[in-house]
Amino acid sequence: MRKANVLMDRDFAIGQTDPRLFGAFVEHLGRCVYGGIFEPGHPTADEKGFRRDVLALVKELGPTIIRYPGGNFVSGYNWEDGVGPVEKRPARLDLAWFSTEPNSFGTNEFMDWCKTAAVEPMLAVNLGTRGGDAARNLVEYCNHPSGSAWSDLRRAHGWEQPHGVKFWCLGNEMDGPWQMEYKSADAYGTVAREAAKMMRWIDPSIELAACGSSGRNMPTFGQWEDTVIEHTFDHAEYISLHTYLNNYKQDTPSFLASPDLMDRFIDEVVAIADAVAAKRRSHRRMMLSFDEWNVWYRTRRNRADRVWEGWPVAPSILEEIYTMEDALAFGGACISLLNHADRVRTACLAQLVNAIAPIMTETGGAAWRQTIFFPFAQMSRLGRGKVLRTQVESDAYDSSYYDPRGEQQSMFPIPNVAYLKIAAVAGEGGGLSLFMLNRDLMQEMEVNLEARSFGRLTVGEALELRHDDLKATNTKTTPERVKPAPLQGASVDGGKLRVTLKPASWNVIHLSAG
Secondary structure (H helix, E strand, C coil): CEEEEEEEECCCEEEECCHHHHEEECCCCCCCCECCCECCCCCCECCCCEEHHHHHHHHHHCCCEEEECCCHHHHHCCHHHHCCCHHHCCCEEECCCCEEECCCCCHHHHHHHHHHHCCEEEEEECCCCCCHHHHHHHHHHHHCCCCCHHHHHHHHCCCCCCCCCCEEEECCCCCCCCCCCCCCHHHHHHHHHHHHHHHHHHCCCCEEEECCCCCCCCCCCCHHHHHHHHHHCCCCCEEEEEEEECCCCCCHHHHHHCHHHHHHHHHHHHHHHHHHHHHCCCCCCCEEEEEEEEECCHHHCCHHHHCCCCCCCCCCCCCCCCEHHHHHHHHHHHHHHHCCCCCEEEEEEECCECCCCCEEECCCCCEEECCCHHHHHHHHHHCCCEEECCEEEECEEEEEEECCECCECCEEEEEEEECEEEEEEECCCCCEEEEEEECCCCCCEEEEEEEECCCCEEEEEEEEECCCCCCCECCCCCCCCCCCEECCCCEEECCEEEEEECCCEEEEEEEEEC
């Protein structure tokens, strides 16, 4: 049995989790919208066509903010196509996913869905085929009360009150050749700066995120951030990051080590942003928006699995079926986000339903939870509070992670990977939530943890997520094959916890105060 020792103190914190850290993503991609959150005629659909069974799972999952409408989709999207009388909206060919977009669900429907789901909207503007003019018009349409052409058009469409959208993304992945009208860092920085300027002139209260690199393995990573932040430093509060994890080589230890690359990615972007601030002699700090992250096996799929011929509406593409192994790597990513709460203020799990998603549906039928559903739901429910610094003594291993993108293929060494990956969050009520990943595939791990300055603690909740078969999945016919179970044997004496974690397991313990 491996052993790990952990020391923490309530007074030594990384930072407070922002509510927006627990966000997700809805894009016009595959069946995420049509057949996912929106399906008029479904047995559970409400009067607006929103699937109530999906809404119930969304509320259980607990996202706080939802990014919309893309993603790659937004770089060719005319937002005006998705407002006004549905019968008059044009159908368009979507070059992001080679499908037909009917535009029967658009900005106003999304705002209504967010209210029903009790989540904050995050809107992205098209800085691919369009620019600052269309962006500022959308802000006016959404946020201006009345008395102007675009605000009065919203009111004429049936939404009298402004939507009050506070968080806006300045385009999407504009460094990527797969993006419609992708740009150099200078070109994007210029259009993002001007769009931001005009958008904020319309509504000074909004917050803005500029596009960072779409992956740490992009050849322009680093230089892109430096240039874009130079352009947008005075206009945007956030720089974005995107990461998708994948067991490309069927090397489970390396796959479970891959969330540590998220830690590096975050640290590197923070360093670049702070270097720009230093050159300006500025005390201002740009925060990070990790507005796309998940496990995604896109590079294993051939074109026929990603693109259906004939421009269909809402094809069943990118519908990953997640395994127990995927849930472990996913949980490691949750821990990485928590442990950077001082600078990562917003994050969006991509996506929400069907396409690379924690929730799956059958069009016209059932909805169920994928394996990755559970770590996110637990993080959102128990991860609100002050993230503590942890001193961890754990055995470690060396790893190397293979991460191709297009024709570029890279091996990233990951030395000294601790078998125990952990995040600790002190809640406002005096309790303590622990998120622990045992990355050892064969051995149990005895964890001895000392939580100082907490006083008396008791075990309030202890759960583990594991399965003897790392390839186990949840399906329509077996929707609960993988689910949390009680974690036995956790004991606490004062501020000292002792618990044994099973091999290859995700574990959550909430310690109550008093």
